[in-house]
Amino acid sequence: MIPAAFDYVRVSSLSQAIEFLRDNPDGAKLLAGGHTLLPALKLRLASPELLIDIGSVAEIKGIEIGETHVKIGALTTHSELAASEPLNEIFPIFRETGSVLADPQVRNRGTIGGSLANADPAADWPAVVLALRAKIQIAGATGPRFVPAEEFFLDIFSTALEPDEILASIQIPKPKAGTRYAYRKIRHPASGFAVVGIAIAVRTSDGVVDEASIGVTGATNHAFVGKEASEFLTGKVLSQDNIDEAARILGENTECLSDRYAPAEYRANLVRVELRRALLELS
Ligand SMILES: Cc1cc2nc3c(=O)[nH]c(=O)nc-3n(C[C@H](O)[C@H](O)[C@H](O)COP(=O)(O)OP(=O)(O)OC[C@H]3O[C@@H](n4cnc5c(N)ncnc54)[C@H](O)[C@@H]3O)c2cc1C
Known part of the structure; x- marks a missing residue:
């Protein structure tokens, strides 16, 4: 739990930070809140030669x-x-x-x-x-x-x-008037990170969806947009049948990760369940 030795510099502008990055293309890491980087240093998952502390850069x-x-x-x-x-x-x-x-x-x-x-x-x-x-x-x-x-x-x-x-x-x-949002997450019991997380923005007029946008995290290698499910919802009412179908489409189009806590099939079910719950909140 002791990091490898590194140099440390605190910068006060973006241009200074960029200069340090350019001068140390392989060996430098930016430090912001440190809540991911510091544990990684302690576990020696990362061993940069230089830490560039950007915490005082007012412009960002x-x-x-x-x-x-x-x-x-x-x-x-x-x-x-x-x-x-x-x-x-x-x-x-x-x-x-x-x-x-x-x-x-x-x-x-x-x-x-x-x-x-x-x-x-x-x-x-x-x-x-x-x-x-x-x-x-x-x-x-x-x-x-x-x-x-x-x-x-x-x-x-x-x-x-x-x-x-x-x-x-x-x-x-900025959103059009009447856009509503939901974020639903199944928390990993140890870390609190999302086993699956669904963010959704929906705008309806007279009960019909004008625009829908779905962001998914936790399920695959990287967060992605649930495009097919959003397209399906557009022009439809948020009925139970349409919500179920959107959830089915999202689940079907998601190649889920598998790990000891959540096998792919279980994750795919969480994707469906969490989208359904998010849409029900907004219906
Ligand atoms: C116990 C614990 C529980 C957590 N639970 C959750 C959770 O439930 N959900 C969740 O989303 N996160 C969770 N996190 C992660 C947390 O949100 C981190 O703070 C975040 O992921 C990293 O932000 P940071 O500012 O601490 O970045 P740092 O740790 O400082 O940096 C992280 C990485 O990003 C790079 N970096 C930082 N800022 C920039 C920038 N502006 N430009 C380019 N590169 C940059 C760094 O070089 C480093 O590689 C958890 C962390 C811990 C320790």
């Missing part, structure tokens, strides 16, 4: 409510997301998800940027940013670029970030 902190978008800085903690009144007035799913993520200690230190960049297949925020059709703002030496959340998660612990890039913010288009 906080929540801005703009005209057309909401911008969430990468360093915003899970607790800040759950507690922000202006954010939850628009997207109450941040309170719903933030309050079931880990425990208060982790929520007070862990950041949304760290969670998304780490891309744990069982992390909660990836499902939410997918359901909200967010864009991920990435800072690098050649300037910022934006990647749709749907293209950001590539594989287990793997994202569209290059080694010398930093996740700077999450930008979410």
Whole structure:
């Protein structure tokens, strides 16, 4: 439980952090909340030569409510997301998800940027940013670029970030009036991570679904959009039969992971059950 030796530098700007990353392409790691990285260092699952502490970089902190978008800085903690009144007035799913993520200690230190960049297949925020059709703002030496959340998660612990890039913010288009949200999660009893987690955004007019967007985590190597189930729901009423069919479609299109706690077949059943429950909450 003792990490290998490393150098440590605390930076105050994104450009400084990018410079350190570029100068140490193989040996540097960014440190945000540390609630994933520090345990990994202690277990020697990671042994970087240099830790670049970005915790003081003011330009990637906080929540801005703009005209057309909401911008969430990468360093915003899970607790800040759950507690922000202006954010939850628009997207109450941040309170719903933030309050079931880990425990208060982790929520007070862990950041949304760290969670998304780490891309744990069982992390909660990836499902939410997918359901909200967010864009991920990435800072690098050649300037910022934006990647749709749907293209950001590539594989287990793997994202569209290059080694010398930093996740700077999450930008979410403001929803049309009447959009409603749900996040449902089956918690792993030991870690609290999602065995399966489903985030959903649905807008109905006169009882008929105009738009539906489903983000799924925990089930496969990386979080993904339940496109076929969302398409099925569009133009339909949220009746018991349609909800059951959407759940069946999502289950059928999900190649589930298998582990000692949850074999693939059990996980696929959780995917169906949790989507059904989420949709029933919104019907
Ligand atoms: C006991 C425990 C229970 C947990 N339970 C849950 C849970 O139920 N659900 C859940 O979703 N998570 C859970 N977590 C994970 C937690 O949410 C972490 O805080 C989060 O995954 C990582 O955020 P961080 O800010 O701590 O990142 P760090 O640990 O500092 O960094 C994690 C990784 O991301 C990289 N990184 C960090 N910030 C950036 C950035 N801005 N740009 C590019 N790369 C970056 C780092 O280099 C590192 O590789 C749990 C953690 C613990 C210890």
